[in-house]
Amino acid sequence: MTKALAIAIDGPAASGKSTLAQSLAEHFEYLYFDTGALYRAVTLAALQRNVEINDEQSVTKLALEVSIDLVPPTQQDSRQYDVLIDEKDCTWEIRSAEVDAHVSQVSAYPGVRSALKDQQQRIGRRGGVVMAGRDIGTVVLPEADLKIYLDASVEERALRRHAELEARGQQADYAQVEQSMRIRDEIDANRAIAPLRPADDAIVLKSDGKQAKDVLAIAIKLVEAKIEELS
Ligand code: DC
Numbered sequence: 001m002t003k004a005l006a007i008a009i010d011g012p013a014a015s016g017k018s019t020l021a022q023s024l025a026e027h028f029e030y031l032y033f034d035t036g037a038l039y040r041a042v043t044l045a046a047l048q049r050n051v052e053i054n055d056e057q058s059v060t061k062l063a064l065e066v067s068i069d070l071v072p073p074t075q076q077d078s079r080q081y082d083v084l085i086d087e088k089d090c091t092w093e094i095r096s097a098e099v100d101a102h103v104s105q106v107s108a109y110p111g112v113r114s115a116l117k118d119q120q121q122r123i124g125r126r127g128g129v130v131m132a133g134r135d136i137g138t139v140v141l142p143e144a145d146l147k148i149y150l151d152a153s154v155e156e157r158a159l160r161r162h163a164e165l166e167a168r169g170q171q172a173d174y175a176q177v178e179q180s181m182r183i184r185d186e187i188d189a190n191r192a193i194a195p196l197r198p199a200d201d202a203i204v205l206k207s208d209g210k211q212a213k214d215v216l217a218i219a220i221k222l223v224e225a226k227i228e229e230l231s
């Protein structure tokens with residue numbers, strides 16, 4: 001029997017990881033797991049409960065206490081899954097500009113990362129999963145069968161994120177989106193723990209100027225070759 005692979009897809013914000021990971025998971029009937037949603041959910045919970053984002057200890061305590069769940073979508077409004085925080089649907093709230101502005105700081109806290117790493121490993125190690133994030137190939141699942149690092153220029157990523165926000169009717173100024181993206185890149189790539197970088201054995205794909213379907217076609221070929229190699 002063919003082994004169900006564990007696939008890691010890492011890369012910076014708005015590089016197209018989520019779209020690729022979801023389509024790849026659908027194609028192979030694997031589970032799609034967007035790990036960024038966990039960091040966003042902790043950030044949103046902190047903002048909603050007036051926990052001071054600069055207060056590392058309190059944010060870490062919250063990450064250990066709050067119940068976060070990703071479940072199959074219950075509404076057809078282009079969501080890929082429902083995000084539940086203490087059982088309340090927060091699927092779109094975790095995508096707000098306010099969460100965007102604070103999530104990198106929250107995800108740089110070691111205690112937050114360790115609380116969320118355990119949850120990610122439990123699911124990832126079962127196989128049959130496409131996990132999207134920043135440190136899946138380097139830290140969460142270094143033993144993943146296939147690692148893809150999806151990259152694109154900051155300008156292209158800011159344009160995509162701006163279009164996404166507008167499509168959802170959220171106010172967005174392009175210059176601010178690009179600035180916020182540069183700041184997040186800087187924090188994500190330079191933090192002490194699990195900084196954003198391709199694993200040594202990752203395959204790096206650039207998505208500039210490519211349509212999602214073209215990137216998907218390349219990734220499907222990579223997965224098929226890996227399945228063949230392992231069978
Ligand atoms: O992929 P995203 O934009 O939804 O991720 C939100 C933030 O979470 C991002 O700024 C970095 C952080 N993150 C992380 O540190 N590690 C992951 N595995 C996934 C996301």
